[in-house]
Amino acid sequence: DQQVKQNSPSLSVQEGRISILNCDYTNSMFDYFLWYKKYPAEGPTFLISISSIKDKNEDGRFTVFLNKSAKHLSLHIVPSQPGDSAVYFCAASGYYGGSQGNLIFGKGTKLSVKP
Amino acid sequence: NAGVTQTPKFRVLKTGQSMTLLCAQDMNHEYMYWYRQDPGMGLRLIHYSVGEGTTAKGEVPDGYNVSRLKKQNFLLGLESAAPSQTSVYFCASKARRTGEQYFGPGTRLTVT
Numbered sequence: 001d002q003q004v005k006q007n008s009p010s011l012s013v014q015e016g017r018i019s020i021l022n023c024d025y026t027n028s029m030f031d032y033f034l035w036y037k038k039y040p041a042e043g044p045t046f047l048i049s050i051s052s053i054k055d056k057n058e059d060g061r062f063t064v065f066l067n068k069s070a071k072h073l074s075l076h077i078v079p080s081q082p083g084d085s086a087v088y089f090c091a092a093s094g095y096y097g098g099s100q101g102n103l104i105f106g107k108g109t110k111l112s113v114k115p
Numbered sequence: 116n117a118g119v120t121q122t123p124k125f126r127v128l129k130t131g132q133s134m135t136l137l138c139a140q141d142m143n144h145e146y147m148y149w150y151r152q153d154p155g156m157g158l159r160l161i162h163y164s165v166g167e168g169t170t171a172k173g174e175v176p177d178g179y180n181v182s183r184l185k186k187q188n189f190l191l192g193l194e195s196a197a198p199s200q201t202s203v204y205f206c207a208s209k210a211r212r213t214g215e216q217y218f219g220p221g222t223r224l225t226v227t
Contacts, residue, residue, distance in 0.1 A: 009155075034214065036218075043220045044218045045218070049214055102160060102163060105158045
């Protein structure tokens with residue numbers, strides 16, 4: 001059973017508009033959440049993270065929101081740029097079942113930003 | 116500062132052959148990981164290590180072995196390759212007190 005779900009396999013937005021990528025999780029023991037960006041033929045690169053003690057974290061054009069009661073987080077990119085076109089993975093970690101900080105990844109959302 | 120490097124970048128194996136994938140990091144990270152990524156799937160953890168000389172199983176460990184003889188290196192072995200092991204393999208490392216993992220560029224393995 002998937003513990004981290006990204007229900008939208010793809011998203012297309014216009015350059016300059018907002019991109020909103022969503023992620024849901026099921027394990028209430030998760031206490032740290034991350035977003036990774038992946039270009040084809042490259043490894044994932046860390047983008048932004050949020051601890052469960054916060055509900056928002058901002059870094060330039062990227063903001064992550066966490067709603068613990070709904071077990072939901074989202075990544076907002078404003079404004080979107082063509083270079084943001086990539087696959088975005090949501091990941092979660094926490095102390096659960098003996099695993100210390102291991103990441104559980106969603107299946108990813110492919111973002112396409114059109115000029 | 117190269118970060119995380121992986122060798123080789125590509126490899127084609129025949130069923131039953133063996134090989135070792137090498138991961139090296141120069142960030143003095145304590146934790147290292149091996150993942151596989153298949154089409155339409157996220158990254159799935161194969162094995163990990165929390166320090167030199169220690170390894171542990173992840174989500175999909177069957178058919179793989181690992182070793183961490185030196186802090187900076189983490190080796191992933193396939194003793195008898197199977198077509199189901201065709202995948203892209205990523206190595207990652209992490210400092211003990213941080214949450215984010217840093218990934219290598221990946222190894223694309225095809226087993227025929």
